[in-house]
Amino acid sequence: MTWFKPRGGLDRTFQISIILKGLDGIIELVGGLLLLVATPATINHILAALTRHELSEDPHDFVATHLLRMGHGLTGASVGFAAVYLLLHGIVKVILVTALLRNRLWAYPWMVAFLLVFIVYQLYRISLAPAGWLIALTIFDLLVAWLTWREWHRQRLTARTG
Numbered sequence: 001m002t003w004f005k006p007r008g009g010l011d012r013t014f015q016i017s018i019i020l021k022g023l024d025g026i027i028e029l030v031g032g033l034l035l036l037v038a039t040p041a042t043i044n045h046i047l048a049a050l051t052r053h054e055l056s057e058d059p060h061d062f063v064a065t066h067l068l069r070m071g072h073g074l075t076g077a078s079v080g081f082a083a084v085y086l087l088l089h090g091i092v093k094v095i096l097v098t099a100l101l102r103n104r105l106w107a108y109p110w111m112v113a114f115l116l117v118f119i120v121y122q123l124y125r126i127s128l129a130p131a132g133w134l135i136a137l138t139i140f141d142l143l144v145a146w147l148t149w150r151e152w153h154r155q156r157l158t159a160r161t162g
Contacts, residue, residue, distance in 0.1 A: 004101050014147040018097050021144060025093025032086030040074040047071040100148070105159065108152030115145040 006012040038046075048071075051064035058064075092114060099107030122138040125131075 002103050004103055010147065010150065014144075014151050015101075017140070017144045017147060018100050021093055022097035022101075025090045025097060028086040028090030029094065032083045032090055035079055035083035035086065038079065040071075040076060040079055043074055043079065044071045100151075103155065105152070105155055108148055108155065111148045112145050112152070115141050115148070119145065 004015060004018075006015045035043075047067050051061070051067055054061045054064045055068075096107050096111045096114060100111060119138055119141050122134055122141070126134055126138065
């Protein structure tokens with residue numbers, strides 16, 4: 001079994017973007033596991049502790065006030081949904097990224113399809129409430145999807161000729 005070896009600038013960009021997706025998947029797995037054991041009250045307590053210092057300096061801090069508002073709207077069902085969502089999303093990302101880095105040809109179209117589904121969802125969310133971070137994430141996902149598609153075609157050509 002061979003590992004992916006970049007041969008140029010776009011290959012290196014592909015490798016780095018895939019590794020970032022894998023790290024994101026690991027973070028999602030950890031977050032999902034934490035949410036499985038956390039209650040909404042625990043999450044509110046953690047958010048309050050994390051934002052206390054910032055709000056003491058600036059009671060109108062944008063990030064801190066939004067985090068607290070988000071925490072107050074949590075229910076047991078929403079935490080459970082978020083946990084399952086993060087776990088499934090993280091597992092799929094980690095499996096696909098590992099397969100891509102191991103040059104598994106089957107993983108390329110699955111990664112492109114996985115990314116396209118989330119890009120469509122992100123575009124829907126952007127249409128409802130534009131957010132800079134979501135726009136940036138969508139652009140990054142489009143780049144990763146294109147790089148994955150490009151590498152898939154290169155890998156298929158190499159498999160046929162080599």
